[in-house]
Amino acid sequence: MALSSVLRSESADFADSFNQPFAHGCGLKQAGLGFGEAVDDSLNFAVKPLGEGDEPERKIEFLHGTTTLAFKFQHGVIVAVDSRATAGSYIASQTVKKVIEINPYLLGTMAGGAADCSFWERLLARQCRIYELRNKERISVAAASKLLANMVYQYKGMGLSMGTMVCGWDKRGPGLYYVDSEGNRVCGDLFAVGSGSMYAYGVVDSGLRHDLTVEEACDLGRRAIYQATYRDAYSGGQVNLYRVHSDGWERVSQEDVLQLHIKYESEKA
Amino acid sequence: MEYLIGIQGPDFVLVAADNVAASSIIQMKHDYDKMFKLSEKILLLCVGEAGDTVQFAEYIQKNVQLYKMRNGYELSPAAAANFTRKNLADYLRSRTPYHVNLLLAGYDETDGPGLYYMDHLSALAKAPFAAHGYGAFLTLSILDRYYRPDLTREEAVDLLKKCLEELNKRFILNLPSFTVRLIDKDGIHDMEKLPVVPK
Numbered sequence: 374m375a376l377s378s379v380l381r382s383e384s385a386d387f388a389d390s391f392n393q394p395f396a397h398g399c400g401l402k403q404a405g406l407g408f409g410e411a412v413d414d415s416l417n418f419a420v421k422p423l424g425e426g427d428e429p430e431r432k433i434e435f436l437h438g439t440t441t442l443a444f445k446f447q448h449g450v451i452v453a454v455d456s457r458a459t460a461g462s463y464i465a466s467q468t469v470k471k472v473i474e475i476n477p478y479l480l481g482t483m484a485g486g487a488a489d490c491s492f493w494e495r496l497l498a499r500q501c502r503i504y505e506l507r508n509k510e511r512i513s514v515a516a517a518s519k520l521l522a523n524m525v526y527q528y529k530g531m532g533l534s535m536g537t538m539v540c541g542w543d544k545r546g547p548g549l550y551y552v553d554s555e556g557n558r559v560c561g562d563l564f565a566v567g568s569g570s571m572y573a574y575g576v577v578d579s580g581l582r583h584d585l586t587v588e589e590a591c592d593l594g595r596r597a598i599y600q601a602t603y604r605d606a607y608s609g610g611q612v613n614l615y616r617v618h619s620d621g622w623e624r625v626s627q628e629d630v631l632q633l634h635i636k637y638e639s640e641k642a
Numbered sequence: 643m644e645y646l647i648g649i650q651g652p653d654f655v656l657v658a659a660d661n662v663a664a665s666s667i668i669q670m671k672h673d674y675d676k677m678f679k680l681s682e683k684i685l686l687l688c689v690g691e692a693g694d695t696v697q698f699a700e701y702i703q704k705n706v707q708l709y710k711m712r713n714g715y716e717l718s719p720a721a722a723a724n725f726t727r728k729n730l731a732d733y734l735r736s737r738t739p740y741h742v743n744l745l746l747a748g749y750d751e752t753d754g755p756g757l758y759y760m761d762h763l764s765a766l767a768k769a770p771f772a773a774h775g776y777g778a779f780l781t782l783s784i785l786d787r788y789y790r791p792d793l794t795r796e797e798a799v800d801l802l803k804k805c806l807e808e809l810n811k812r813f814i815l816n817l818p819s820f821t822v823r824l825i826d827k828d829g830i831h832d833m834e835k836l837p838v839v840p841k
Binding site: 522526529530551553555556557558559560561564570571574 | 663665667668670671674691692693694696697738
């Protein structure tokens, strides 16, 4: 489902859509995907009109410099992220919230374009709520991730940048899906996304067992992000740790990477 | 990076696909299934661009199921292959072509087993054996050398193992395991995953 049809069909406010061309021109229409009807002016999401050879001109800053990870274990899903945003070699912020709370039992992580991630996951939250109201039961993680994947697939090739992990708990137990703007949607037990992902994989792969305790799993997630921030210049700030269990998600901790460094160094000694 | 292979026998088709779902240099998943069940006796193996593969394969899958619901009987493998090719061709010169490479394997009551090779330019060829991916360069000659139309099931599996051993020996990318399935008059059978143990 495309953005315009999602918003048009499911909201009473837009019942009478009138054919008014966008100020900027709707990128969707030009792409020939058949979205002829324009939406109410107030919903101008300013999709840049896509002309030929437009790609090199895009100068949007992206959050590829990041490390996010999530893994399943017997007591749920651990989600650990860093909090640094960079614009080239400038550190724009050390306190970015890269975990998006979709609803009380679903979390999404943010890597790539911050606006893309937060916007589409907020839209996903809306779709999940509508599903709940229609079907009188919580949406499964598989269905939620499929909704997100289908939404962004419509915009494939148009410059969206989003690499997210949808984490939750449904009647099949813990659920973890990786969805990105390329169109990938993969179910798995462990994912790490971002420029520091390879460093994080190294630590989690060597320490992950299914029968970890909650404390051990949290430490593993924290340690992996810390190691990634140690090696990757574009990751840093604080480690934000969440856990998803059968009753929903909970925020476990937020620790500064420097404090973790001091702690781990003193443990070595 | 991805690899598909199909071998047709006198009354069966043997197909295999690697299990890696990759994103740049990272293996995101080691047990990813690239085969889509179109009907009781037809499998579609699909590799190519991220997103396009699943979206296109599921689109074909649902349309084949819809045909069965509307008409009461299933599409034959030949018809399904031509339907798939037509869809690829229709999208080829649109703004959103599907960049996918496919193998369609099926068993028909009247025509017997069939293996169809399709690529992203919408070519379609019925072939006794076929492969997709960089691995195809290494293994097609093995198939040329050792294939016979009257292979037994065991001989076909041995031929498949020969191909996978060659991949493990000469292909620079690590493809640790492959999903293997066999289609015959009794339907689709899962065979044990072939992990290639290096010699």
